[in-house]
Amino acid sequence: MTEVTQPERGSKRQRTRERIVQAAATLFAERGFDDVTVAEITSAAGVARSTFFRYFPDKANVLFADDDASHVLLAKAVAGAARTRAPLGNSLIEALRAAHSACLVLADSKAIQALRFPMREQLIAETPQLQACSLVKEREYTDALEAALIEQGAEPLIALQAAHISTACYNAGYTEAFKTPDLLASAVDRAFKRLLNVGSARD
Structure with missing residues (x-):
């Protein structure tokens, strides 16, 4: 009995959450963020x-x-x-390559x-309120990427550096493809x- 009811409960929670998101999106599109309660x-x-x-x-x-x-x-x-x-160890280039692939997957999802x-x-x-929230979320993505690199054996300092560099690359792409x-x-x-081509480029 428990095996049947648990998925149903989870599905109901997801449907409720989706209704809230859809309702908010519709209202925001019609009237703007600030004018919706x-x-x-x-x-x-x-x-x-x-x-x-x-x-939420x-x-x-x-x-x-x-x-x-x-x-x-x-x-x-x-x-x-x-x-x-x-393990990625102390190789910044390998950590960046792993982050590169991951950010492409994230970009497709976004x-x-x-x-x-x-x-x-x-x-x-x-x-402005949403811009501030977006900055917080951006930091959470950087933290998630750092943690994922450490999980794959990157040294903490390498993971930290690669995560921040990768976030900058993602943001550059986002700015280019905003519309x-x-x-x-x-x-x-x-x-x-x-x-990644900087090291091989001629001065």
């Missing part, structure tokens, strides 16, 4: 206010609903990329999210390749 989101989603706060600390975090899953995806991608290189909610990035660009999310992965790839 949590009460209006819960009304549109058909859930109680207390239910909303079981899933505030309305800003609704726009970053996929981040936890993305952290897991990033860690798995690093593990896959590092499989033939681990492109899908952007196509799902096309107004998200524009809302972030226009709203064309389907090109995000290729833009991130170019940013990494420019970096």
Whole structure:
């Protein structure tokens, strides 16, 4: 009996969370972020206010609903990329190559999210509160990447440096492909390749 009810409960929680995200996205698209309240989101989603706060600390975090899953995806991608290189040890170049592959996987995932909610990035660009939240989330991605590299045997200082450099490359690609999310992965790839080619480039 327990084996049947647990998946159903999990599925119901996911559906409820998705209703909240969809309702918020629709309202934000129609009226902008600042002019939408949590009460209006819960009304549109058909859930109680207390239910909303079981899933999200505030309305800003609704726009970053996929981040936890993305952290897991990033860690798995690093593990896959590092499989033939681990342990990464003190090799910055090998850590960067593993992070490069992982960031391409993340970019593909983020492109899908952007196509799902096309107004998200524009809302972030226009709203100081969301910009601040985005910076916090960016640091969480850097931390997740650092932890994943350490898990694959990179020395802590190498993992720290590679994670921050990789975040910079990802952000460079993001800035380039801001209005064309389907090109995000290729833009991130170019940013990494420019970096990795520095050592072999002529002065």
